[in-house]
Amino acid sequence: MPDAVPIEHEASHPALQHHFENMEQQREAGALGMWVFLVTELMFFGGMFLAYTLYRNLFPADFASASNHLDLTLGAVNTVVLILSSLTMALAVYSAQVGNRRNLILCLVITITLGLTFLGIKAVEYHDKYVDSLIPGQLIPGRPYNPAVQEHGAPDDKHKLHLLPGATVKHVEMFYWIYFAMTGMHALHMIIGVGVLSVILFFSWRGRYGPEYHNPVEISGLYWHFVDIVWIFLFPLLYLLGRHLEHM
Amino acid sequence: MSEHIVSLRVYITIFLALLAGTALTVFAGLRDFPGQLNVIIALTIAVVKATLVVLYFMHVRYSSKLIWVVFTSALFWLVILFAFTFSDYWTRCWLGPC
Numbered sequence: 001m002p003d004a005v006p007i008e009h010e011a012s013h014p015a016l017q018h019h020f021e022n023m024e025q026q027r028e029a030g031a032l033g034m035w036v037f038l039v040t041e042l043m044f045f046g047g048m049f050l051a052y053t054l055y056r057n058l059f060p061a062d063f064a065s066a067s068n069h070l071d072l073t074l075g076a077v078n079t080v081v082l083i084l085s086s087l088t089m090a091l092a093v094y095s096a097q098v099g100n101r102r103n104l105i106l107c108l109v110i111t112i113t114l115g116l117t118f119l120g121i122k123a124v125e126y127h128d129k130y131v132d133s134l135i136p137g138q139l140i141p142g143r144p145y146n147p148a149v150q151e152h153g154a155p156d157d158k159h160k161l162h163l164l165p166g167a168t169v170k171h172v173e174m175f176y177w178i179y180f181a182m183t184g185m186h187a188l189h190m191i192i193g194v195g196v197l198s199v200i201l202f203f204s205w206r207g208r209y210g211p212e213y214h215n216p217v218e219i220s221g222l223y224w225h226f227v228d229i230v231w232i233f234l235f236p237l238l239y240l241l242g243r244h245l246e247h248m
Numbered sequence: 249m250s251e252h253i254v255s256l257r258v259y260i261t262i263f264l265a266l267l268a269g270t271a272l273t274v275f276a277g278l279r280d281f282p283g284q285l286n287v288i289i290a291l292t293i294a295v296v297k298a299t300l301v302v303l304y305f306m307h308v309r310y311s312s313k314l315i316w317v318v319f320t321s322a323l324f325w326l327v328i329l330f331a332f333t334f335s336d337y338w339t340r341c342w343l344g345p346c
Contacts, residue, residue: 094254219337222306241290
């Protein structure tokens with residue numbers, strides 16, 4: 001019987017799962033998995049962007065009238081909030097890569113706070129629409145869709161719809177269906193993102209992530225940036241594309 | 249292939265570019281441009297901003313070919329979704345009164 005030869009095991013990281021050859025392969029597989037998921041997400045939001053484009057072509061004046069009633073300032077502030085949160089998310093990944101646990105935790109806390117700020121501002125906007133009876137459909141108790149229309153030549157009242165020539169209250173409702181569907185799905189993704197980042201924050205606190213192992217931070221970041229990209233398109237399409245018609 | 253760490257300077261630069269893009273899109277959105285130029289300007293800025301996020305914040309610029317293929321396939325299917333739907337909507341009236 002030959003002498004027992006001790007098998008040289010490559011010293012492996014405790015986070016390396018047995019079905020992966022090494023940490024690099026595990027990291028690459030994790031990122032690829034998230035990218036495949038994001039492809040399905042892109043098709044999901046793509047369908048809604050398609051619906052937006054089709055109906056905007058059918059009802060241009062109605063869409064512009066409804067769009068102009070949205071609060072441009074709140075929309076722009078939310079865009080900046082989300083871009084800033086994307087930066088802090090990227091910095092969180094960076095901190096994990098260089099093994100700075102304190103900065104990782106700090107960046108994650110700021111990212112989550114900014115995400116909640118976005119949702120808070122969104123809630124204010126939704127409430128404005130509720131007050132003005134602009135939530136589409138008949139299911140909102142006490143506030144079925146029934147917008148007040150501004151008379152021509154009357155002093156500006158921001159609670160009333162200013163209908164551009166050719167626009168009707170009925171077709172304006174279609175804009176609000178799409179607005180609430182798209183921003184609602186986007187907000188749901190934000191809520192999920194805040195939940196995911198809270199879990200990442202917990203494990204960062206426990207010191208699980210470092211230069212060798214930070215896949216969860218990285219792929220959560222991919223998801224967060226994707227949600228940011230959706231908003232980068234939603235903001236101009238929903239808030240801006242009718243503004244220049246207002247004074248015509 | 250080992251992991252590429254994007255420098256802080258790149259992150260800050262991209263962030264400032266995204267802020268500038270947001271300011272530019274609001275600025276352009278409040279002005280009248282002939283024809284459909286308002287839409288084209290808004291979408292161009294949005295595409296540039298999204299590209300910056302994908303390439304730098306999402307590290308695609310430094311990722312493997314496999315990630316590139318997956319990402320490009322997403323755009324490819326999105327183009328099919330839009331192109332085939334519009335080819336239907338825009339040509340419905342060619343065949344008869346509608």
